[in-house]
Amino acid sequence: MAYNIAPLNELIAQFERLPGIGKKTAQRLALNIIEQPPERAKRFAEALINAKSKIHFCKCCQSLTDMELCSICADSQRDRSVICVVSEPKDVMAFERTREFNGTYHVLHGVISPLDGIGPDQLRVKELMARLSDSNVKEIIMATNPTVEGEATASYLSRMIKPLGIKVTRLAYGIPVGGDLEYADEFTLARALEGRNEI
Amino acid sequence: MAYNIAPLNELIAQFERLPGIGKKTAQRLALNIIEQPPERAKRFAEALINAKSKIHFCKCCQSLTDMELCSICADSQRDRSVICVVSEPKDVMAFERTREFNGTYHVLHGVISPLDGIGPDQLRVKELMARLSDSNVKEIIMATNPTVEGEATASYLSRMIKPLGIKVTRLAYGIPVGGDLEYADEFTLARALEGRNEI
Numbered sequence: 001m002a003y004n005i006a007p008l009n010e011l012i013a014q015f016e017r018l019p020g021i022g023k024k025t026a027q028r029l030a031l032n033i034i035e036q037p038p039e040r041a042k043r044f045a046e047a048l049i050n051a052k053s054k055i056h057f058c059k060c061c062q063s064l065t066d067m068e069l070c071s072i073c074a075d076s077q078r079d080r081s082v083i084c085v086v087s088e089p090k091d092v093m094a095f096e097r098t099r100e101f102n103g104t105y106h107v108l109h110g111v112i113s114p115l116d117g118i119g120p121d122q123l124r125v126k127e128l129m130a131r132l133s134d135s136n137v138k139e140i141i142m143a144t145n146p147t148v149e150g151e152a153t154a155s156y157l158s159r160m161i162k163p164l165g166i167k168v169t170r171l172a173y174g175i176p177v178g179g180d181l182e183y184a185d186e187f188t189l190a191r192a193l194e195g196r197n198e199i
Numbered sequence: 200m201a202y203n204i205a206p207l208n209e210l211i212a213q214f215e216r217l218p219g220i221g222k223k224t225a226q227r228l229a230l231n232i233i234e235q236p237p238e239r240a241k242r243f244a245e246a247l248i249n250a251k252s253k254i255h256f257c258k259c260c261q262s263l264t265d266m267e268l269c270s271i272c273a274d275s276q277r278d279r280s281v282i283c284v285v286s287e288p289k290d291v292m293a294f295e296r297t298r299e300f301n302g303t304y305h306v307l308h309g310v311i312s313p314l315d316g317i318g319p320d321q322l323r324v325k326e327l328m329a330r331l332s333d334s335n336v337k338e339i340i341m342a343t344n345p346t347v348e349g350e351a352t353a354s355y356l357s358r359m360i361k362p363l364g365i366k367v368t369r370l371a372y373g374i375p376v377g378g379d380l381e382y383a384d385e386f387t388l389a390r391a392l393e394g395r396n397e398i
Contacts, residue, residue: 005269010246014247019231045247048210048244049240067209089208090226
């Protein structure tokens with residue numbers, strides 16, 4: 001008979017289902033929970049249930065929120081004439097960390113990927129077009145990832161939006177700040193050269 | 200007003216309190232929970248509560264179990280005359296994975312560390328001595344970590360146990376299987392030389 005503790009194995013299995021968590025890490029995390037006071041496990045369990053039950057998509061930008069409108073859409077100080085289109089809620093968090101953007105967002109919840117059977121209808125494109133029709137939006141910033149699917153999504157949307165007379169822009173390509181030219185791939189370097197600015 | 204979702208932040212904070220989980224990983228794990236069906240969060244929450252409430256120390260070997268005796272101590276096939284002394288429950292799991300050991304274990308729940316104020320009284324030493332007094336134990340294998348504290352704990356316990364006429368052994372030191380001599384430190388290599396076996 002092997003060393004077998006059903007409740008511990010179940011907790012390890014739950015940790016292991018998380019992305020990027022392997023068997024050994026899952027075991028370490030589960031044992032950490034066992035070592036801590038019971039309040040710890042209780043608070044963690046409550047946080048899981050609360051997060052899942054209270055968080056849904058913002059009625060306007062489709063980002064995550066526990067209210068009707070997310071804190072960005074509800075903020076009267078934000079510039080509603082600029083919409084930054086991203087694929088995932090985590091991209092909104094990434095832009096907010098820069099503290100450089102005062103417009104609003106629109107989360108597509110994915111990118112167009114015919115191989116995975118994801119077309120525009122599976123994304124929050126309809127909701128984006130609805131926002132464009134009844135407001136004075138001046139610029140759409142395409143901020144999908146610089147991947148094949150991200151590019152395809154950006155160019156698909158830009159073909160739909162341009163006829164409405166709205167300016168469509170794309171994030172700049174170039175060398176990452178703090179990076180090393182030696183490690184930049186040739187496509188990035190070519191784009192950085194192409195998009196060079198006078199100093 | 201920043202992008203702020205209280206239930207999400209709380210879940211991120213809970214993940215971040217786990218060992219080896221940084222801010223970015225915590226965010227990724229929390230967002231994964233949000234993306235999954237609600238049953239997922241519910242099962243995870245239940246696993247946390249169950250693991251913490253049902254698991255306690257085995258009455259005999261002080262390892263983790265959800266019964267009175269752990270599955271190893273309860274197994275009549277295991278050899279009770281050999282006790283492998285380890286510092287943590289995870290060490291029991293490590294030995295069990297080898298499938299090479301058919302004796303029993305004793306978990307100290309720590310090592311002697313005067314700097315951290317941990318002496319023998321803070322460890323499960325009393326319980327080990329009790330096991331030795333009323334059974335026919337023939338060998339104690341000291342399997343604490345090969346660190347200063349692990350060594351000190353092993354030699355402290357061996358000084359206590361030897362007078363009882365019980366054989367005390369220590370895990371072999373040497374080069375790890377599959378390792379590279381070039382990366383072995385001089386102490387390990389010296390011990391491997393010292394403990395060489397005829398082939």
